[in-house]
Amino acid sequence: MKLDILAFGAHPDDVELGCGATLAKEIASGKKVGIIDLTRGELGTRGTAETRDEEAEAASKILGASIRINMEFADGFFVNDKKHQLEIIKMIRKYKPEIVLCNAIFDRHIDHGKGSNLVSDACFLSGLLKIDTKFDEDDEVWQDPWRPKQVYHYIQWQPIEPDFVVDVSNFMTKKTEAVMAYKTQFYNPKSNAPETPISSKNFTDSVEYRAKDLGRLVGVAYGEGFTVERYPVVNSVFDLK
Template sequence: MANILVVGPHPDDQELGMGGTIAKMASLGHDVLLLDITDGEPTPYGDPVTRAGEADAAAKILSPDPAEHPGGKPVRRVTIGLQNRLVEHTIAARHAVAGVMRAHQSDVVFAPYFEDAHPDHRAVTRIVEDARFDAKLTKLEMPTPQGMTPGQACYPRWLFYYYATHLRWVADPSFLMDITGFLDRKLESIRAYRTQFVLPEKNRGVVEWVEASGRYFGSRIGVTHAEPFFTKEPVGLSDLGVLVGL
């Protein structure tokens, strides 16, 4: 099983972009860790305590039911506490993320797609890309998040990009993940962020849009629901049997 790190600039980005994949991977027994770079505040209806509670609730929703998935693992969540709206690509930020990668011994890392209107999103993706390299450097100490044990230098094998962009365009992904059976859990995890998608009237249509997106991308590969991803590096297949539809 793989250690999967999903990095979000703000709590809710991971759920919006790949909540179905998170739920599916956790149900299969992979170790999924969500890293929030900021606490997402300030926002019009939120505050740090409320937002943290929403983020914890969302992670629980994405975690598998032991009765349904006895081999599953709960989705965990950590933060490094950079300031929302002011995220910058710095060495300190890179090393903070690299410290999480080491402590988690991440095999696969997901980051936001690199083209985005939101400066925090663009900065976080640059931070993650460089942190992946920094994490493998020996004789260089990295900070360890509270509650985690320091880990050895490592180099996550894969870096994939999910779409939670503020640009008004349709993703052109490298591959699609079949999330049939997990979309409802994704939508529920998004609704857990009441301060973002329930209380603000202008954002209440987001859940409906996410549902429509899941149906659209699912139709592209002949399944009910799917999520799009991008990769800059080639993905290797050992068997065509892993392809959907074969």
């Protein structure tokens, strides 16, 4: 299956928090979108790897993603090396996305910056002819090189200044629903689980008020921001809003 967009997150819920409304908007317009989680979030204070698996599946159904895969890399300890890059390259070559979305270039959680660099490097390497990969070892056919046209990084904990903002005004409800599918992770006044930076009501509220603030800056109700690796090109200055 060829995908239009492949969104990567270091942990289940990164994609929903960072670009869930953008994905929902593109899916509604007919684009095929996939999500790949690098880890199962097994080091998370609240919940378990098993509950995160269930929550990720529920969130995917809400967004309408075509596929969701977990790479099962070690939460907190995966690195940007050849072994991990090759595994990501196999996914890029299998699904041939036009656009890849991935973690913030730097952030509070160490996995976010690592995941950003890992995916970004793999996107470049995936286009090199002399790197040989098979999706499965038993496959008879080698994968063809593939390099996405663009790699964009969504914004997470740190208030990074975006290079562009997507108008997601009609898709915040869908995003919020997908985020809150992670019942073990976010605000629940009845929960006895230990408190974390993302389990507070302030953090849950921030999902909306940060989108409102980005929207305010560009003159729409809600926005999601992204940073770029290379300058986007337009045919005309009138293509810019």
